[in-house]
Amino acid sequence: MELQLSNLCPFNLDFTLSCGQAFRWDKRGEWWYGVVREKVFKIRQSGNKLEFENADISFAKDYFGLRDDLPEIFSHITKDKHIKATVKKFKGLRILRQDPWECLISYICATYKNIPAIRQMLFNLSKKFGDKTVFDGLDFYTFPTPAKLAEVNMKELAECGLGYRARYISETAKMVHENGFRLEDLRKTSYEKARKEMLDFLGVGLKAADCVLLFSSGKLEAFPVDVWIKRIIIKHYTSHFPTEFIMKISSKSSLTNSEYERLNLFGRRYFGNYAGYAQEYLYHFERTQC
DNA sequence: CAAGTGCCTTTATC
DNA sequence: AGATAAAGGCACT
Numbered sequence: 001m002e003l004q005l006s007n008l009c010p011f012n013l014d015f016t017l018s019c020g021q022a023f024r025w026d027k028r029g030e031w032w033y034g035v036v037r038e039k040v041f042k043i044r045q046s047g048n049k050l051e052f053e054n055a056d057i058s059f060a061k062d063y064f065g066l067r068d069d070l071p072e073i074f075s076h077i078t079k080d081k082h083i084k085a086t087v088k089k090f091k092g093l094r095i096l097r098q099d100p101w102e103c104l105i106s107y108i109c110a111t112y113k114n115i116p117a118i119r120q121m122l123f124n125l126s127k128k129f130g131d132k133t134v135f136d137g138l139d140f141y142t143f144p145t146p147a148k149l150a151e152v153n154m155k156e157l158a159e160c161g162l163g164y165r166a167r168y169i170s171e172t173a174k175m176v177h178e179n180g181f182r183l184e185d186l187r188k189t190s191y192e193k194a195r196k197e198m199l200d201f202l203g204v205g206l207k208a209a210d211c212v213l214l215f216s217s218g219k220l221e222a223f224p225v226d227v228w229i230k231r232i233i234i235k236h237y238t239s240h241f242p243t244e245f246i247m248k249i250s251s252k253s254s255l256t257n258s259e260y261e262r263l264n265l266f267g268r269r270y271f272g273n274y275a276g277y278a279q280e281y282l283y284h285f286e287r288t289q290c
Numbered sequence: 291c292a293a294g295t296g297c298c299t300t301t302a303t304c
Numbered sequence: 305a306g307a308t309a310a311a312g313g314c315a316c317t
Binding site for chain 2: 020021107108110111112113114115117118164165168202203204205206207208211224225226227228229253254255260283287
Binding site: 111112113114116117120161162163164165256257258 | 305306310311312313314315
């Protein structure tokens with residue numbers, strides 16, 4: 001399949017897949033490989049042209065957020081010099097619409113872990129409980145279904161190096177499987193309502209909920225606050241908060257829920273309805289500055 | 291080289 | 305409500 005993008009539709013595949021929103025994509029040569037919807041999705045970009053296998057045009061547009069009006073989004077979020085610099089540097093980075101189930105488990109794994117470790121945990125889970133597919137002579141594994149993860153025992157889960165997260169994943173899988181929770185429907189639910197529902201999953205707090213809603217369900221107003229966003233706020237946006245508050249969050253590594261909500265609300269009010277895009281540009285910029 | 295710190299935090303408990 | 309400890313393990317200093 002081939003998809004020709006217009007100049008009004010900036011897209012950068014490398015930025016989009018390597019910025020840390022998705023964990024199961026790999027680049028080999030010019031091609032990116034990822035397992036999406038039980039199939040190996042293979043894609044490469046040259047200029048405005050996208051070439052891919054194992055997906056149709058409509059799905060590719062949805063998955064890579066190609067229906068987001070980036071120029072319009074930029075006009076909303078570029079409120080100051082710093083965010084402008086990030087947009088200039090990473091123009092074309094888009095928010096994905098990942099599979100919500102895989103995304104949910106990914107961000108349960110992500111708590112208190114770094115990206116290589118998250119990738120390792122998800123690989124272990126897929127290799128152990130997913131289905132193997134061979135493509136271009138390479139081995140790939142589908143992401144295990146809720147039913148599968150609900151039935152396996154804790155010992156086997158723990159062998160994936162999940163630590164205390166094994167229980168959270170098991171409980172979440174059971175909740176999704178047994179209650180028939182339709183994660184795909186979160187797309188049609190309001191951000192506020194969807195966020196409340198997500199918090200019922202064990203192992204999902206405010207930050208993980210915001211990530212899942214942003215990276216899988218198109219809630220572009222979500223503004224996940226992690227240590228990097230906290231640092232960015234302390235570095236560039238102190239003037240929006242009282243000094244005591246900045247001192248307080250600077251002095252300790254973790255955030256209380258109320259501190260989280262305060263930073264989150266700032267992001268959503270300041271950057272507007274596309275705060276999630278601002279978040280991801282700020283995040284990727286900060287992480288690559290070193 | 292050992293020990294401490296940090297990691298896209300959340301839960302449990304007080 | 306808000307503070308505090310614990311959680312696995314690895315990379316880095």
